[in-house]
Amino acid sequence: MLKVENLSKSFHDHLILKDVLFDLKVGSIAAILGPSGSGKSTLLRCISRLETADTGTVTFQGQPLSSMPASSIGMVFQGFYLFPHMTVLQNLTHAPLQLKQMSKPQAQDQAMALLETFGLRDKATRFPNQLSGGQKQRVAIARTLIVNPPILLFDEPTSALDPELVTEVASLIQNLKSPDRLIMMATHELRVAKLAADQVLFLDQGVLVENESAKVFFKKPRTKRAQQFLKNLSI
Amino acid sequence: MTLHFDIIWPSLPFILEGVVVTIKFTLMSLLCGLPLGVLLALAKISSPILRSIANVYTSIFRGTPLLVQLFIFYFATPQLTGYAISTFEAGVITFSLNSAAYSSEIIRAGIQAIEQGQWDAAYVLGLSYRQTLLTIILPQAVRNILPALVNEIVDLLKESALISTLGEADLLRRSQIIASEKYLFFEPLLVAAIGYYVMVMVISFLAKALERKLHHA
Numbered sequence: 001m002l003k004v005e006n007l008s009k010s011f012h013d014h015l016i017l018k019d020v021l022f023d024l025k026v027g028s029i030a031a032i033l034g035p036s037g038s039g040k041s042t043l044l045r046c047i048s049r050l051e052t053a054d055t056g057t058v059t060f061q062g063q064p065l066s067s068m069p070a071s072s073i074g075m076v077f078q079g080f081y082l083f084p085h086m087t088v089l090q091n092l093t094h095a096p097l098q099l100k101q102m103s104k105p106q107a108q109d110q111a112m113a114l115l116e117t118f119g120l121r122d123k124a125t126r127f128p129n130q131l132s133g134g135q136k137q138r139v140a141i142a143r144t145l146i147v148n149p150p151i152l153l154f155d156e157p158t159s160a161l162d163p164e165l166v167t168e169v170a171s172l173i174q175n176l177k178s179p180d181r182l183i184m185m186a187t188h189e190l191r192v193a194k195l196a197a198d199q200v201l202f203l204d205q206g207v208l209v210e211n212e213s214a215k216v217f218f219k220k221p222r223t224k225r226a227q228q229f230l231k232n233l234s235i
Numbered sequence: 236m237t238l239h240f241d242i243i244w245p246s247l248p249f250i251l252e253g254v255v256v257t258i259k260f261t262l263m264s265l266l267c268g269l270p271l272g273v274l275l276a277l278a279k280i281s282s283p284i285l286r287s288i289a290n291v292y293t294s295i296f297r298g299t300p301l302l303v304q305l306f307i308f309y310f311a312t313p314q315l316t317g318y319a320i321s322t323f324e325a326g327v328i329t330f331s332l333n334s335a336a337y338s339s340e341i342i343r344a345g346i347q348a349i350e351q352g353q354w355d356a357a358y359v360l361g362l363s364y365r366q367t368l369l370t371i372i373l374p375q376a377v378r379n380i381l382p383a384l385v386n387e388i389v390d391l392l393k394e395s396a397l398i399s400t401l402g403e404a405d406l407l408r409r410s411q412i413i414a415s416e417k418y419l420f421f422e423p424l425l426v427a428a429i430g431y432y433v434m435v436m437v438i439s440f441l442a443k444a445l446e447r448k449l450h451h452a
């Protein structure tokens with residue numbers, strides 16, 4: 001269980017997250033929805049510890065997240081941020097080798113196995129600038145998966161990609177679902193949330209307005225604000 | 236006008252030995268100056284106190300003539316410390332400190348040009364600040380700053396001719412010695428000029444090759 005309690009964060013007196021409180025079951029996929037500026041990305045960045053919350057606590061399986069090793073949280077960024085001076089294979093093995101989490105042959109074997117599952121085996125010796133957007137994303141996912149983190153975060157997984165790829169991304173994320181992993185994604189693309197998520201957290205101006213199962217949320221959101229949001233986005 | 240290259244021909248090896256001195260001097264200054272430049276650049280992107288110190292340092296070395304700095308290190312060191320500093324030492328110290336000031340600006344800009352996402356990605360993967368800097372940021376920065384850094388090396392090499400004013404037997408000084416010996420000025424100075432030009436061309440060529448190699452990656 002991931003438990004977020006009274007999380008608040010402000011930048012220069014501007015409150016981005018206000019007393020956010022929720023918990024999520026491991027083994028599920030949660031989508032964080034909300035209009036731009038609602039605090040979706042900041043919430044993910046606080047969980048990934050890229051930002052330090054002003055107040056509040058985050059625990060995972062009863063343990064404070066701040067005391068857990070970096071390898072327990074994987075994050076796939078909107079811009080992927082592959083290391084451009086390294087090959088695909090090196091992108092995957094670099095951190096585990098630097099952190100001495102694996103031996104070189106072990107890291108390479110594991111990386112190749114991951115690349116295989118993502119259909120990227122033949123790209124191992126390529127550099128990121130030789131890949132398509134979708135391939136970059138899969139490399140970025142593989143890079144976080146190599147240490148098998150129990151928490152996996154996606155920041156806007158579809159926005160850097162061709163709109164046609166949304167279904168593909170949704171099934172890609174769904175395939176990552178496992179009983180001992182929690183997946184969270186911040187997105188403004190409703191389709192990917194609808195297709196992949198079990199749970200929806202709806203944020204508006206930094207306030208968590210709804211925490212609902214995806215089925216209920218998309219069928220009949222409780223709050224006016226969420227109804228409005230869905231209405232504005234549906235064609 | 237008649238030119239007498241035949242007269243200075245026997246002195247050519249003597250003049251060209253200055254190339255070795257110049258290269259040695261430039262390399263030494265580079266080896267000391269570049270790491271210091273990296274440290275200064277890091278200071279400039281860290282805490283406000285370190286940043287101000289590094290900025291004051293840079294401002295002093297960029298705001299005063301190199302020749303004045305050279306004279307201070309050479310002539311004032313014995314007075315202030317009692318140590319009889321050699322021309323080569325004074326030159327290397329001055330040029331290292333001076334080029335560190337210039338290269339620190341280039342390196343700082345190069346580091347800051349790397350997108351924040353690279354730091355974030357490395358952080359989330361668990362890499363430390365040091366690991367991120369050395370294995371993720373600097374290798375990318377080097378590619379961006381290489382052309383500017385090569386200009387700095389070329390400047391260093393050309394400005395190294397200033398040590399001839401202290402009597403160090405570099406390329407320029409040796410050609411002056413021959414000039415005054417033979418009462419011929421154009422020929423030995425032309426040899427010196429060509430010597431510098433060839434060195435600069437070699438550096439540029441090597442840098443281009445390196446750039447191509449890095450660009451490929």
